[in-house]
Amino acid sequence: MHDSHDFKDVKIPIGPQHPALKEPESFLISLRGEKITAASVRLGYNHRGIEKACEERTYTQGLYLIERICGICSHSHSTCFIQAVEEIAGIEIPARAKYLRTLIAELERIHSHLLWLGVAGHEIGFDTLLMYTWRDREVVMDLLAKLTGNRVHYSINTLGGVRRDISSKQKEEILKGMDILEERTKYYIDLAKNETTLLKRLQGVGILSHEDAKSLGAVGPTGRASGIARDVRKDDPYAAYAELDFKVISVNSCDVYGRTLVRLGELMESFSLVRQVISKIPDGPISVKVPRKIPAGQATSRYEAPRGEDLHYVRANGTEKPDRVKVRAPTLANIQSVSKMLEDRYLADMPIVIAAIDPCFSCTDRLISIRDTRSKEKNTVVWETIRVKGIEWYKDQGIDFASLNKKLSKRLHF
């Protein structure tokens, strides 16, 4: 239907602050009635300069900083980074450490997928689903807290292995937790297949065809729901995945419903993976010693995070600090497809379509360009300026790092 000439599209801003988004990001959506006519995405509200900050820190310090790229897939980023560093240093970590990294990785995937299911429920106004899944998610969060000491940033990785071992009592607790969660997940699968309002809101929404998914480079569950059966765990096995048996879940429905089914299927696979790890885990040391200085070289590492393929590049220059660190989070690969998925949809589908790629915007933001809207000038700030500005700012607050360092070195030397 052709609208009359005086009927203009309404532009509504979704974000940077909006209840549909859990993190600041800006979507500008043009609406005609309830229909979306155009959507544009703008990244860059969450840039924290982590890559650059890593260059100023040692590898061990950088590991803890890298872990803080994301609150949900923290283990993914830290493992991906450390794999690259270990490759440059030419270190083979003990088999037990590999299994422990796999164990934490799969527990993290379980907690991330359950979290996603709840968020998806909230986006379509199904708050009961949110409350149920997040209650069940506590089981795996508690397990992670018991195993590593932390609920969110596990910090289990260390250069050359892992930081903590598990006891046989903990193994039993994990198995018990998996039984509970498996039963709950079966219930959610049943719910997803039978609940009418849920099906109405998910089926046929946010279509991303197989070809589009390929050309836009969708990864993880977003790609696997469009029939791209790619999984780094299978294609390029790391940690202990080569010795474990699991299926790559993929469906061909290309919509949000497919993405839900893929994640639910992956949950079931993760339970089986955790059980296999517990039964196969070999005895032995959990870490090897690594020199502080990493020899010059470079490496790229891939890792299947809950949201898709995570990629880290590290270049070492022979000192104890990296020369360059580059992070490409899975959301950066998936965000391109959102505008495609929103084409010709309703405003009401917008939250769930954005949520269906399981976006993690603060993982993604690697760059910020500040533009003065009045003078239209782009302003690029270099690292040294920020450093000086930071020191000045703290001086104004009454904290002088120069004098602190002096005091500290005095105390250390005498």
Next chain:
Amino acid sequence: MFKALFHILIFPGLLFLFIFGLFGEYLDRKLYARFQNRVGPPWFQPLADFIKLISKEEIIPEEADVTVFKLMPILAIVASAVAILYIPIWREQAVFSFNGDVIVVLYLLTIPTFTYFLGGWYSRSVYSMIGAVRSLTQLFAYEVPLFLCILASALLADTWSLSGMVTFYSRHLGYWFCNIIGFGVALICLLGKLEKVPFDIPEAETEVVAGSFTEYSGKLLAFIRTSFNIEMIVGSSLLAAVFLPFGLNLPRAVVFPLYLIQVLFIIIVVSFMRSLFARLRLDQMISFCWKFLAPLAFLQVLLNLILKVVLPR
């Protein structure tokens, strides 16, 4: 004169509705929380929220039409509070009644939705305007089946006055069963009227922030929330009077608690339904109302027309 003032201001008017509305809100929130395996709020939470909002700063957008923006929440309360005067709640006779008051009550219950539309439209924010249009679109979907169901019940009773209908049904108790389809349809329409899941489209948080009420704050927001509570009580009372006319000829000490129980029962059903479903899309909601609810309501009308001839009076 004093009697009329008492009815309007205290019982069954504003004060009673306000207190019962707060309790209804508490019950709804608590049950919703318990269904979701949460603890839920303590009993005084709705009152605490009200006092908090009353004492907060009121921000009116620069672009907004101040008069309309301020007037609408009060108009919403007034319209639904007036409607209760025509609904028989503790005896067969309402405070005021005349032949045709069914139409007036239904009309008065439509006014709050219009005030939400106008308030949202004149606050001039994109989210409010989209929410306002949505609430009006939704109105056209649920209003017709709701009206048809209540009018079908009036047809069978052969009167256009609510008090007359209640008298008729309490004398012929078996006839209540004839309106069971209408009761189901009207309950679903009530969800739409109160903007609750699965029909909370006008204030869908993840899409349009708070819909029409995005720009409201402080006292005005408190009034809007109160008007929703009152609307919930009045809507439930209407359904209770029309579809659950039990024991109205019993002594007054029994009838009043019975009325409270009937209203609370309807609130319980509403909060149960809203914890079961996901929110529908506007187009799905409209097609559901017109494809399923409206034909069912027509069926009820047809059924009652036939029954009117067949059944003894």
